[in-house]
Amino acid sequence: MSEAVSAAGIASGRGIDSPVRHALRRLSVYLRRNARYYLVWFFVVLLYVASFNLLPLAVGWAIDGLVEGVPRAEVFRRCWILFGIAVCGGVLRFYSRQLVFDAAREVEYEIRNDLFAHLQKLPQSFFFRWRTGDLMSRCVNDLNSVRMLLGPGLLSVAQSPILFVGAFLAMSTLSLKLAILMMLPYPAFILISRVLGSRLYARSLAAQQSLSSMSNFVQENVAGIAVVKAYSMERDQADRFEEANEALRERSLELVRTSAAMPAVTGLLPAVGLALALWVGFGEIQAGRMGTGALFSFTIFARQLTFPTFIMGYAISLMQRGASAMQRIDEILSVLPSIRDEAGSVAPDEIAGRIEFRGLTFRYDDASRAPALDAIDLVVPAGTTVGIVGPVGAGKSTLASVIPRLFEVDDGQLFIDGIDINRIQLACLRRAIAMVPQDSFLFSMPLRDNIAYGLPADVPFERIETAARRAQLARDIEDLPHGYETLVGERGIMLSGGQRQRTALARALALEPSILILDDTLSAVDADTEQRIQAELDRLFAGRTVVVVASRVNSVRKLDQIVVLDGGRIVERGSHAELIAQGGVYARLAEEQAAEETRAERERRLVREGLGRAVGEGA
């Protein structure tokens, strides 16, 4: 769906486009798609405007009847007509609102779907550049502004001019002079309400910010209450709260002063109109150029036009805000997914798992910085294992992440089973590869769904269980309150770091992939469990390709080959024994880590475990 609206549909415009134009062109695609709504709506609006302006005329007509002493039956007839117009007006009003608001929701729905679908297509590099908060704000606030543009904004901006023209025509049938006079102040009022409207917006934003900064302060205070109490910070914190509290009060007061002025100012409009009607109207009536009923009509016109005028200024700000919001949304939708299937992509039936890097060089966004991976040459034959070690920031994770094409790789640099990675269909490639990323992100869903995340919806439960068992997670799950149905993730229970990592591992194992990539996956898993997992993996993945990224030498020593990365380059390669014998970076790393192991880490563990055992024996 989004494909239709992205690139092709919009880029068709000639020449270079301003961003706003580009955004509005995209918006118009959505409008066109909902044209049926808007066409019907336009007709309803025309009818509504007619009834809207007939009503005051009908009132005047009925009053004239009353004043001129026509038969009562005739006055009643006129009243019934007035009654009918009022009911028709109400019905039309209903549809004119409902249609345009429904259409706005429809468009909102479509844009939101497209945004979501589009985001899912964007590569990791995009999510490095864009902060989650920013993306969220575009998906939530900006989309909201666009909807306001299409709903109340469009309703008023499209309807009001017709309304005013209609009203002017209707009034001029009574008295052209008075009609012109009545219309004079309206532009000024549109301007005033616009100024007030944007000020109102700015101030409510400021008040909102004050409130949220106060929320943040309270949040921090409560979260750190132990320190607050331990260091007797209560008074100091109370002073700071007072500041935030005062700021909030002042911002709110500013907001109140403006928002309270709105009705006062709007009340002024019919006042001007009616004063004019009285002043000029009396003369006209006395001169016999106008009937008494017309005076009624004018007063009703003055009153009726107030709201549309008031809303008009507001609507103009809505349109402006909506346009720039659409521009921000367009910015995202216009990012072309750099990792996608091309016309010539192939989908091999089976992937054996041979990985080959041919002088692969990769740099993140910033061209001025040194490449994250520099001329990597590496062959991992199908069914073998490779370990990647090196200091922090050496490019280990990057090396692992390019294999499932999380980052863009130039053509001719990375091959799976001899096929250029950019020519393998994404779905096919990623089905064959399972990666356990460094941060074991779990979704807010039951544990079983997290494990089955990459599997079809109807997968048998046994497969999930098996995966959990292999990742040494099954026993932990049994201890959980609801077993496999336990909700985890942000809104669920907190699993320990090790449990999270093992869940992420189970999720990958469940795929039964040809290539398994572990990106420093078991750092929070204790040594015993790690050994059991290793044993399980050795058994399971005999004959499959395994890539292990590790910061600890211990985790890779048994693998078929080990490469040592430093500054994005491969500085050493070979088996564990070879590398130790070589006495280079790897050997030094091994020694350092061994020393570290003897010191702090083990000391602490010994105290903890030793004491536990000692106590156990003693008691």
Added chain:
Amino acid sequence: MSAPANGRSPASKTPPGRKTDLHEEEELGRAYDGRLLLRLWPFVRPYRRQIWITLLLFVPIFLLELAPAWVVKVGMDLVLAGEPTAGGWANAALAGVQQRLATPPPGIPVAIWLAGLYFSVSVSLGLLSWVHQVIMATTGQYAMFDLRRTVFAHIQQLPMSFFDTMPVGRLVTRSTNDVENLGEMFSQGLVALVTDVIKMLGFAVVLFLVSPKLTLYTFAIVPVMAFAAFVFRWKVREAYRAVRVKIARINTQIQETVTGMKVVQLFSREDRNLADFDRMNADHRDAWHQSIRYDSLLFSTIEVATGVTMAVIIGVGTGIAEAGILYVFIDYMQRFFMPLRDLSAKYSVMQSAMASTERIFQLLDTVPSVRDRVAVVPATEPAAAGTVEFDHVWFRYGPSSDGEAEAAGDTNADASGGAAAPADEGDWILRDVSFRVAPGEKVAFVGATGAGKTTIIKLLTRLYDVDRGCVRVDGVDVRDFPQQALRKRVATVLQDVFLFSGTLARNIALGRHDLDELAIQRAARAVEAHDFIERLPGGYATEVRERGSNFSTGQRQILSFARALAHGAPVLVLDEATSAIDPTTEAAIQRGIRVLMEGKTAIAIAHRLSTIRDVDRIFVLVGGRIVESGSHDALLAADGVYARLYRLQAEREEEGALAARPA
């Protein structure tokens, strides 16, 4: 107040970004609860004068609302009959006033006079309404300000046990959104509701006085209108609530997908995700369609009612009233209907305000179980300065450490009677713990997880009160200190270091304004924090981001040492971190601890062997009891739990050394 925009402006429909807890959203209070309103009185009391002013202002506002229609009426009468006519009973009473209105000052044409009169009355009405609104809302803002301060102050003095069970978010909601909700009651709810009802009654009375017959006919429509307005408003509100729950779900879904995008893509979950999302999104849209339908119905009903009322007034009025009176009628009827539109909206504002009020007072009613018994710092024996003593201390978490135990008697709550009686003996975290630490002495507590080590720290700093026995600092019961004075004597270094947003300097000074930059730097230098701080681009002014995510665990620990050192309390309590840190930082931390302990009474919960070996005395805690105590050598000689522990360590150390050697 003649603006139809009142409460109808699109902006007011969705209060910008108001956060509401989804679960709490469901619970609604009654719109009126006298007991709760009474409790709010103390917060309103200081602003009695403003409230009187707003009530008094209501009288001229109402009169000004009546006036414009009469000006027009008089004008019409003049045009049609040449003089003001007296229709009903009220007209007779107002005849004098009408006559005044009909006679302009000399030299001014009557049309201009009336137009000017009309204009100035309308402008005064606008101004007065504005003043009225501003005073009302200002009063509300000030009362909210006071309420927020009270809530925050109350939260701060609640004991730690309270925070163990209360989610942070809920407390934030209490002091912000709940107070905001309550504030809306001032600006839109209660006061507006009362004045609206009075106003409607007033118009009804005036209408009746002008023409009883016309009034009876036209009022036939009022119940219908009121009913429709109420029902539709209600439906809108219900539909809107459904929408809120749905949009919250959608936004959570987007947020989660964006955060976990790597996993989404790695596991090719895009299509299924989109299908799920589409369903949610469509649900949300359909909920809106529902809401829009009722909203539009409400809107058009009001419009129909306005027109229909005019038809009825003219139809019924034919023959019994002249044009001027009809004008007055039409005008007043419209003003009469105005509050009706918002009535149910105001009712819901009241409801949520009441629910919030109830939640706020629930919080304020929580009695802090740890309270200052004295306001003045007690005199302490100079000889006892820096001593810490636990005297047969019993303690357990749970209800006994809350208010009831306090009520049962502070110090001598008997274990077998009163609220403090344990349900089963297994509950006790500390059992009859006694020890005394001399000034300048350094002791360490060792024990398995759950042995009660951390609890000792919490009791010593009086984050909790003991159930039985007594904790003394400087020879004085900790309950006889004002809490702040006690905590000035005892500096705590906690295992998980909490950094506040703000500068590094502030994070070291922690509210001590008397600490100048030099003192802060001296403390930082002593624990070797100065160098890495100076290397930061902002130095001591570097802002701490999101709870210190821009600092490593080791750096955070060293910062917490600087904190404790800067505060210079004579007694130091240290909960050593258990987490792994690189060897270089580890060494720095060890040196930091040594600096920190220098010349102080120090109580450490130790995990590092070096710390344990360094102290004067070691206490071994098992199951809440001290089973052994003494110096390292003495304990080894005693050949008890500690000795076994030590031997095990030695064995392990050898194993470890072998294992660590590269194969």
